[in-house]
Amino acid sequence: MKNFWREDMTRLIASALCLFGAWCLTGTVAVAQSSTTKDSCDVVHSAYRKTFQANSQMSTKNSGAVDVTKAQADITGDGSYTESCKLLREESLSGEAASVYGDVMKSRLGIADGKLWISKTKGLVLQQEVEVDMGAKGKGKQTIVFDSKKK
Secondary structure (H helix, E strand, C coil), X not given: CCCHHHHHHXXXXXXXXXXXXXXXXXXXHCCCCCHHHHHHHHHHHHHHHHHHHCCCEEEEEEEECCCHHHHHHXXXXXXXXXXXXXXXXXXEECCEEEEEEEEXXXXXXXXXXXEEEEEXXXXXXXXXXXXXXXXXXXXXXXXXXXXXXXX
């Protein structure tokens, strides 16, 4: 009999490590970006950093043929990847004012096209949605909802 809780926790930890790894790599690997794109990516990276430092709880949903966490690690670990970030809009998510950013990572291996909702008051990531396209290997989608409330 499978231990589903352990598998879910493993996936959550892997997702968190992938996001943190992508954040770390971005500072050292990404090619030159316009100052607006760089500034937007700085906001995104700062929000991820704050969210993980706050020990936020995560709820993850995956769909598609590709493991999104692994695909993101492959894309950002490729050495050829670029990242671009852009403020898309302002909206409310679950009653909380949020800024919605697009975060796209591309490499020769594939594309990760993400959106994240950042709390305007706390600066924490509230939700992340990522769609990956790994070409012939397939596509996948992942949604992570973060909860920074102490459990």
